[in-house]
Amino acid sequence: MKIWRLSTDRSVMSITTCSKNPELEKTTLKTSDSDFKGMPMLHRWESGLVLTRKKGRTKDIAHFDGLTVGFGSKTVQIVEPLLRGLVEFLPVQNNDAELCLVNTINVINALDLEKSDYSTFEGRLTYINEYAFKTDINYSNHPIFKISQDPGSFSLVTDEFRNLILSSKLKGFEFVELWDSESSEQMQNELEQKHRALIDFVDSLPGKRFNWDEAVKLIDSGEAVANGKWKLQINDKGNFILGQLEPNGEYFWIQPTYIPPTLLEKKWHIVEKSNE
Structure with missing residues (x-):
């Protein structure tokens, strides 16, 4: 089993709340990427305008400011049964696509701190250089999650989520491999080299x-x-x-x-x- 970082490739549309137009600024979404820290927001969600910074070639997934992504309506329909209860789909207004920002609320203590290589500052985890995840967790219950040590960071997904995206032929998704439970020590050494x-x-x-x-x-x-x-x-x-x-x-x-x-x-x- 592998764990992947959910990301986007360069073909996707890019959306933002930043505007140099004061009048337009009044109607833009008041939520920013820094608000996505693994906590529920749907109960107080107020949809607003997100601006298209780059249209891209696909609307299946969009890059929002920072580490957050948005899913197009087709993607939401496909992944919702798998991700139910693990994420919130927060609707936003956009002139070019029907989108929902993805708020991952499934936060678990999955990072193996003894085997991971990471940096801290004043007791707070800052950067993870090499990931290792706990092997006593049933990841089939967690196809998407965030780690409890850094819930404001990116969403992580398992093979199950990745395979669903690939088999559905959704475009614009990029999966960066972070960890392979079956990887041998030799393979890990080769990667480090x-x-x-x-x-x-x-x-x-x-x-x-x-x-x-x-x-x-x-x-x-x-x-x-x-x-x-x-x-x-x-x-x-x-x-x-x-x-x-x-x-x-x-x-x-x-x-x-x-x-x-x-x-x-x-x-x-x-x-x-x-x-x-």
């Missing part, structure tokens, strides 16, 4: 190295900077984002609320900007 090779390649790139203050100035001027598995840049909305290099060569991006102190001590070099 591949990841280390990618990090070493980034660190081997030529160019001047900059301290934190210098790096921030470069980022503000439109550059991207990197150190090892970490990458920093400004996204197309003008927000400061932090990326973590994954074994597949892609970066997983977040908009950090604070910067871990360890990053302030690193030396950074200019690299090509990524498409988040």
Whole structure:
């Protein structure tokens, strides 16, 4: 059995609540990505307008600000029997598609802290570098869930959910493998070696190295900077984002609320900007 991070590919539509039009701002959804922390919201939900930032080629799934996704009406109809009681489908208004934001309320203590590789700050889990999940949980009851240590993060899904999406030929879904219960130690070592090779390649790139203050100035001027598995840049909305290099060569991006102190001590070099 595998556990996957639910994500979207680059073909999907992108929706947002941000508007530079003051009049339009009055009707936009008042809920943001930071509100999705595994708690029920349907009982107090007030639908509002979400704006299309990019139309995309599919309406089966949409990327909302941050780590939240929206499902199209076709997708909701297909997955609702499997996900009943585990998520809330929160309807929103959009001129291009019929969408519901997905609020995963199934939060379980599934992360194996002894076998996972993670970072903390002031006792709070900040980043998970390598995932390991508890094996005494019946995951057939949890086709979608969030981990109790970080319920504000992305939704996780099992093979059952992924297979349903693939067999239904829904478009725009991306599943990033986080853990394989049947993976051998050799396979895990090979994955770690591949990841280390990618990090070493980034660190081997030529160019001047900059301290934190210098790096921030470069980022503000439109550059991207990197150190090892970490990458920093400004996204197309003008927000400061932090990326973590994954074994597949892609970066997983977040908009950090604070910067871990360890990053302030690193030396950074200019690299090509990524498409988040």
